[in-house]
Amino acid sequence: MASRASEKLACCICLEMFTTPVTIPCGHSFCKECLNSHWDQEEKERPTSQEVYTCPECRKSFSERPQLSKTVQLDTLVELFRAGEGPAPRREKTTALEGKKCPRHGRLLVLYCRTEKRVICCECTVKECQDHMKVLVEDERKNEEEAERLKEETRKMEQQISSVKDSSEKFKSGVLQKFGHLVESLKECQRKAMERIENEQARTLGQMEENWNQVQHQLDAFTQHSQKAEELLACTDNITFLEELHHLPPPGKLDIPPALEFNLASSEEAITQFLNGVSRLFQEALSTSLNPPKSGPKSK
Structure with a gap:
């Protein structure tokens, strides 16, 4: 149960327990630093005339960069879990992929694109594999x-x-x-x-x-x-x-x-x-x- 609870309290970008969790309008939550880094990377790579920010989880787009505020209840849950379970367990990563980064975007490889049959990072999900079927690498390995x-x-x-x-x-x-x-x-x-x-x-x-x-x-x-x-x-x-x-x-x-x-x-x-x-x-x-x-x- 503790392992499953820790998975629910993990950021899908860094795959670790939330640190300063924030929630965007589509309802998904991430570490504030992870989400800002994601949007900063999008700003660097898109044309200056376009201002589109996407959710790394569901790929919903926003015309303006949402303001990020700490999700207090989620942060409290994380702190309570850490206090009750000791050091926050990290979600398992596939040994072969631990520390490896996407050669295209330089981010950690965390997802598996079933359409293209390759491992991708969170940026690949919104730039190249937006309409593809994707799962977490560990879920694909389990499958x-x-x-x-x-x-x-x-x-x-x-x-x-x-x-x-x-x-x-x-x-x-x-x-x-x-x-x-x-x-x-x-x-x-x-x-x-x-x-x-x-x-x-x-x-x-x-x-x-x-x-x-x-x-x-x-x-x-x-x-x-x-x-x-x-x-x-x-x-x-x-x-x-x-x-x-x-x-x-x-x-x-x-x-x-x-x-x-x-x-x-x-x-x-x-x-x-x-x-x-x-x-x-x-x-x-x-x-x-x-x-x-x-x-x-x-x-x-």
């Missing part, structure tokens, strides 16, 4: 330091963004690769399950075909025997009948193979158990670890 700090923060954020993107891409690549392996493994399990069912089907159908051929063979033999028997019965010659009957073989026993069942109980149980286990793992992953977070990342 530059703040700008540099923001640029550094921006660079850090850009690096963080790049790092997040790189890490995310690498992680996504790894996840896709693992999911690819998982898909291939599931396809292999599917192939083996189908192969197991098809093998069981082929074995059962093969046995059924073998049984069918056996029954068909026996049926053909029985049919042939029946046809020969019918032909023999139609014979009217007893001698021929007896001779042919002696050569007619017995029909033989008709063997019926046992019925076959297509039983997939063992295969179905193993495959169903596997599918239920995989499905349960997927459901648990979807409801817990693979669910997106409800809130975004916390700011540091």
